Amino acid sequence: MLTREAVIVNESGFHIRPAQLFTEQAAKFTSKISIAVKGTNTVADGKSILGLMTLGLAKGSEIVISAEGADEQEAIDALAELVQSGFGEA
Amino acid sequence: MKETKITGLGVSEGVRIGRAFVYRPIRVEDAEERRTDDPAGEALRLREAKERCLKDLEELVAHTAATLGEDKAVILKGQMSMLNDPSLYPPMEQLIESEGWSAETAVRRIVIQTAGLFESMASEYMRERASDVRDLGSRLLLHLRAREGARLSDIREEAILVADDLSPSDTVQLDKRRVLGIVTRIGGKTSHTAILAGSLGIPAVLGAGSGIDAIHSGDTLAVDGGTGDVVVHPDAGTMREYGDKMARQEEAKRRQEAFANREAVTVDGFRAEIGANIGTPQEAEGLIGIGAEGIGLYRTEFLFMSRSSMPDEDTQFRAYRSAAEAMQGRPVVIRTLDIGGDKELPYLDAEPEANPFLGYRAIRLCLGQQELLATQLRAILRASAYGNVKIMFPMISGLQEWRQAKAICEEAREALRRENVPHADKVEVGMMVEIPSAALQADRFAREVDFFSIGTNDLVQYTLAVDRMNERVADLYDYFHPAVLRLIKQVIDASNRHGKWTGMCGSMAGDPMAAPLLVGLGLHEWSMAAPSVPKIKEAISRLNAEACSALAERVLDMDTPQDVRRELKAFLAGIGGSLQS
Incomplete structure (x- = not known):
């Protein structure tokens, strides 16, 4: 399993558009993806838009992305980059 | 199918023939x-x-x-x-x-x-x-459940929308290119549906009652948003009659549209600024195309009414910014929350009052709950970085209220400056004149405000002591009452003496018959339901300002509203002006 830390940089946090883009991207990989709020036990399935949105992530939130499976390296690279890019809106 | 006719309140003018789309959401x-x-x-x-x-x-x-x-x-x-x-x-x-x-x-x-x-x-x-x-x-x-009716967003073809009622969130989703008309079971002339239909130019008949039960999706309807008539399965004769009415309206509209992109200037050079009233930022889109030179009244209460909790600063900021940006540097006058009276917020517990229109509403409520006003002012000031934003306080009855509201505004501005949050250096702050005491003291207010905007609907109601919703006294409600006209003159004169400007955002501003009188009194800015903009531009372009001044002088000296109306009709007939819409 691989993990990577990231910070939410886009203004409106993990609202519906970013959550949709994230789950779309996550669904392209066979690995199991999850997102944890750093320093807590709160974890959501990275392929569940409802799960991601109910994490309540805002700008500045620190998260830990994990990927486990055959394509975990590609998955974690792509997803971390998507988050850091601010989903093309920040 | 046999023709049947039902009648409701015509709240937004225009005749349309089309197929019904029955909207019944399942919660x-x-x-x-x-x-x-x-x-x-x-x-x-x-x-x-x-x-x-x-x-x-x-x-x-x-x-x-x-x-x-x-x-x-x-x-x-x-x-x-x-x-x-x-x-x-x-x-x-x-x-x-x-x-x-x-x-x-x-x-x-x-x-x-x-x-x-x-x-x-x-x-x-x-x-x-x-x-x-x-x-x-x-x-x-x-x-x-294979039940009739679908989502509002599922309207794919032009249709006449039939519903029990439309909530504020329903109405903002309306696709105005597809909704030809609106027919509802409940709702009155001052409901948000009426105001939004008016500003979007969608003919609407509200309060049609149980008559709408006979309408099914796909039925042909002929709707007259002026008279309040709705004909289900119209026969050939009715189709012809409504078709003719539509053709006449189309012709008047085409004639007026030629004025959309011209300035409203009288034949002798008096220049009037013509703006539109809006209730949601979406309505700002397309305003420039129909010739609006600004937004003379942005009613912010819809933002507060269409939800179950208070909108926070960022939510408000986004709405105000989007209206400011849509107008591309043209003025946008944002009125602070005007709630109370007939407009209530579910999340503000308001105690029932015996006289809500004389009670705890608008600026009175905002000065009682200053956090609310301060948050709104911060959001408006932040939006000022994105366009030409002005602030306006409603229901000011005395200088103490104005000064208190202005001070809260200054504090908000100072706070933004300290926090290095972007906002415009200069934001004009003005007030509505809708209470006779404010009009009578306009000379005092004019020293301190940047502008006035006359709200004729309330000004007439308070000056003449007439509840316009009460049918038994509604015929006394008339903005051509000489007493009202004198107050309007006082306000405009006071602003002129102090180098300030006066606008008007009540329904009088959108009435072509009032245009010569308002030009004669020297009004600077008109703001109205968007569809009236070309009509008023056309009306003003036909006038001679000097003749209008003489007319204004004559009518201010008259005895009754009936005398004034007669004089205005004679004046318009004399210049060959048409009164049709």
């Missing part, structure tokens, strides 16, 4: 709780409903992406993802298969539970997502 709370003997059958029903729902959404996504853009489409894609979500659909299946509940019960329970997760979140944006989940639930229920 998740209304779904029945029921056990089933056939869990496998219920699970299949749910799966089929889900598949149909996904197919519908897919079409809607493609359609929305093509017409409204990718950004709007992604929200609908989000609904598709929610429907496929491991935490939404599988728990529904489980309720059916292991606990023996019906498909409707499963949808109801899981949707309410999931919406509840969002409703308990701190971020307001996320709390609003609860409505996306509920929306999805309604879609599923619709597919489970």
